Amino acid sequence: EVSCDANGTTYDFIIVGGGTAGLAVASRISQGLPNACVLVLEAGSDGRNEPGIYIPGRKGSTIGTKYDWNLTSTPQPSLNNRIIPQTRGKVLGGSSALNLMTWDRAAKAEFDAWEELGNPGWNWDSIYSAMLKAENFFPSPEYGEDGVGYTGPIQTLINRTLPEHQRTWIPTMNALGIAENRESLNGYPMGVMRQPSNIRESNYTRSYSPEYLSLAGPNLILRLSTRVAKINFRNMTATGVTLEDGIVMTATKEVILSAGSLQSPQLLELSGVGRRGVLEKAGIEVVKELNGVGENLQDHIRIQNSYQLKPNYTSFDILRFNTTYAAEQLALWNEGKVSLYDYTGSGYIFMNWSSVSSNISDHLTSLANQNSSSLGPIEKLKISWLSEPYTETVPQLEVIFSDGYTGVKGYPPANSSLYGASFFTLIASIQHPLSSGSVHITSSNINTPPTINSNYLSHLYDLAAVKTATQYMRRIASTPPLSSVWVQEYEPGADVQSEEQWEDFARRTTLTIYHPVGTCAMMKEELGGAVDKELKTYGIKALRVVDASIIPVGIGAHIQTVVYGIAEKAAGMIIEEYR
Numbered sequence: 001e002v003s004c005d006a007n008g009t010t011y012d013f014i015i016v017g018g019g020t021a022g023l024a025v026a027s028r029i030s031q032g033l034p035n036a037c038v039l040v041l042e043a044g045s046d047g048r049n050e051p052g053i054y055i056p057g058r059k060g061s062t063i064g065t066k067y068d069w070n071l072t073s074t075p076q077p078s079l080n081n082r083i084i085p086q087t088r089g090k091v092l093g094g095s096s097a098l099n100l101m102t103w104d105r106a107a108k109a110e111f112d113a114w115e116e117l118g119n120p121g122w123n124w125d126s127i128y129s130a131m132l133k134a135e136n137f138f139p140s141p142e143y144g145e146d147g148v149g150y151t152g153p154i155q156t157l158i159n160r161t162l163p164e165h166q167r168t169w170i171p172t173m174n175a176l177g178i179a180e181n182r183e184s185l186n187g188y189p190m191g192v193m194r195q196p197s198n199i200r201e202s203n204y205t206r207s208y209s210p211e212y213l214s215l216a217g218p219n220l221i222l223r224l225s226t227r228v229a230k231i232n233f234r235n236m237t238a239t240g241v242t243l244e245d246g247i248v249m250t251a252t253k254e255v256i257l258s259a260g261s262l263q264s265p266q267l268l269e270l271s272g273v274g275r276r277g278v279l280e281k282a283g284i285e286v287v288k289e290l291n292g293v294g295e296n297l298q299d300h301i302r303i304q305n306s307y308q309l310k311p312n313y314t315s316f317d318i319l320r321f322n323t324t325y326a327a328e329q330l331a332l333w334n335e336g337k338v339s340l341y342d343y344t345g346s347g348y349i350f351m352n353w354s355s356v357s358s359n360i361s362d363h364l365t366s367l368a369n370q371n372s373s374s375l376g377p378i379e380k381l382k383i384s385w386l387s388e389p390y391t392e393t394v395p396q397l398e399v400i401f402s403d404g405y406t407g408v409k410g411y412p413p414a415n416s417s418l419y420g421a422s423f424f425t426l427i428a429s430i431q432h433p434l435s436s437g438s439v440h441i442t443s444s445n446i447n448t449p450p451t452i453n454s455n456y457l458s459h460l461y462d463l464a465a466v467k468t469a470t471q472y473m474r475r476i477a478s479t480p481p482l483s484s485v486w487v488q489e490y491e492p493g494a495d496v497q498s499e500e501q502w503e504d505f506a507r508r509t510t511l512t513i514y515h516p517v518g519t520c521a522m523m524k525e526e527l528g529g530a531v532d533k534e535l536k537t538y539g540i541k542a543l544r545v546v547d548a549s550i551i552p553v554g555i556g557a558h559i560q561t562v563v564y565g566i567a568e569k570a571a572g573m574i575i576e577e578y579r
């Protein structure tokens with residue numbers, strides 16, 4: 001058995017970023033290539049003992065803390081120049097430590113499109129089987145058996161804690177013509193459903209990418225609080241990395257970049273791989289001119305409505321204003337008993353626009369088709385999904401039932417008569433927005449955050465889509481039986497009625513749902529790709545990118561399952577190549 005030096009400077013593989021994909025790919029390589037030394041370099045600390053991370057009901061509490069890189073967008077003109085937080089985990093497990101634990105999958109056609117973009121071998125069948133390797137589903141009478149995996153390290157389940165008023169969710173959507181789908185992870189995601197959350201059944205803790213480390217052998221060396229400043233090259237071959245403190249680490253086989261959609265392109269550019277104009281402006285010598293780096297930034301946008309519950313319902317909000325009750329619930333959670341601290345927002349719908357109305361669908365499709373002569377391959381694909389035959393399978397709108405207040409206006413302050421009230425929130429997410437943007441460096445210093453411009457709502461389709469979504473959520477809330485649980489629409493509020501007011505609400509409150517992808521896209525180089533079908537960086541040897549940045553086209557689902565799938569598939573290719 002190989003012996004790997006925990007404090008050495010030379011390893012076979014160096015993985016940059018111990019996040020969602022990074023720990024998965026590193027652990028699988030360690031397992032599959034036991035004679036190779038695998039080094040993971042993670043800038044963040046170990047958050048496995050942090051209650052804000054491991055208690056599901058404390059999801060969101062670590063946003064904006066030391067576990068977050070606290071990146072932000074540029075002022076967004078179509079959002080009244082608001083600066084939108086670009087939350088990213090800076091901790092072991094990366095964004096899988098901070099995410100909201102939705103575990104789902106997009107439609108078959110969306111993954112088959114990856115192959116059509118010039119990536120033979122990347123289609124539903126192969127990506128699906130890679131995704132299944134990540135998970136271990138705990139069966140539930142409320143969910144089916146098709147579409148879930150049972151052998152992976154990430155544990156998933158249907159949450160045992162369901163607020164009373166959330167029981168209205170599925171019947172309400174049925175009344176609006178949306179059928180229940182209990183096998184929504186099998187490539188056909190449409191319908192209304194509860195969905196799994198990535199929670200460990202035995203102790204109801206967050207199950208996330210550090211779980212992969214239990215698969216790794218002693219040949220995996222993990223270094224925390226260690227930030228990579230650049231990748232080093234000789235003769236167009238990656239030879240290792242330089243750390244922030246100047247120490248040089250050598251990779252004899254490969255450097256694997258898993259720093260995520262906002263920081264993998266940053267590191268490539270800091271190392272001389274990217275758009276010539278960007279590199280020259282930042283004073284960086286060009287190693288390889290690669291136009292796709294940092295471009296094609298796509299994200300899911302969200303908008304939210306919230307409703308004040310009748311006094312006989314207790315929501316998740318009670319944990320913020322009743323400290324005695326919160327302490328009791330926490331004690332229950334600590335004893336492993338059913339508790340409000342178990343809760344994750346587990347009610348969903350995935351639907352097309354014609355389920356809102358055929359007029360809406362026609363209107364949105366015609367907006368999407370404006371300027372269709374100058375479209376790139378990604379926009380063309382997204383627009384094709386608005387028409388037959390894809391309308392029946394590829395979702396355009398997601399709505400999440402999220403208990404408690406999670407809007408933009410803020411929970412009522414202590415001096416308000418509404419303080420102590422309970423709310424539920426409906427969160428809509430537009431699955432295929434047509435606005436896209438970029439993330440680029442502006443300086444050669446790793447400590448200067450990259451400039452992130454997502455161009456949110458810059459496309460008329462996106463603006464009309466969020467308006468439609470928030471209007472539709474009022475319709476959902478006003479449909480029985482959900483209509484019977486609340487007294488008042490708190491946000492946007494009943495006075496929002498005209499088209500102008502809805503548009504104003506959209507511009508004031510649209511946010512991201514934290515799914516940036518596409519910035520090192522796996523696509524032909526001439527189409528704007530940065531990596532090939534083996535995730536190898538064009539023009540450079542021994543350098544792969546393995547994280548959400550390689551996703552060429554945004555998907556109609558939350559993205560962690562496919563990030564694990566990408567890592568599993570990458571590990572398979574790497575093990576095959578070096579065995």
Ligand SMILES: Cc1cc2nc3c(=O)[nH]c(=O)nc-3n(C[C@H](O)[C@H](O)[C@H](O)COP(=O)(O)OP(=O)(O)OC[C@H]3O[C@@H](n4cnc5c(N)ncnc54)[C@H](O)[C@@H]3O)c2cc1C
Pocket residue numbers: 016017018019020021022041042043044063087088089090091092093094095096098099100101102103104226227228229258259260261263267513514515516546547548549558559560561563
């Ligand atoms: C708040 C939030 C909620 C979300 N909710 C959901 C959800 O409910 N369901 C879902 O499916 N998806 C969700 N997502 C999205 C999903 O979690 C992410 O897309 C996914 O985890 C990204 O994985 P990744 O491997 O690409 O990057 P990350 O997991 O972010 O990993 C990147 C890692 O690289 C490290 N790093 C960066 N730069 C350096 C450097 N220079 N040197 C060393 N290390 C470095 C980072 O610290 C980090 O650990 C959410 C994301 C966020 C932020």
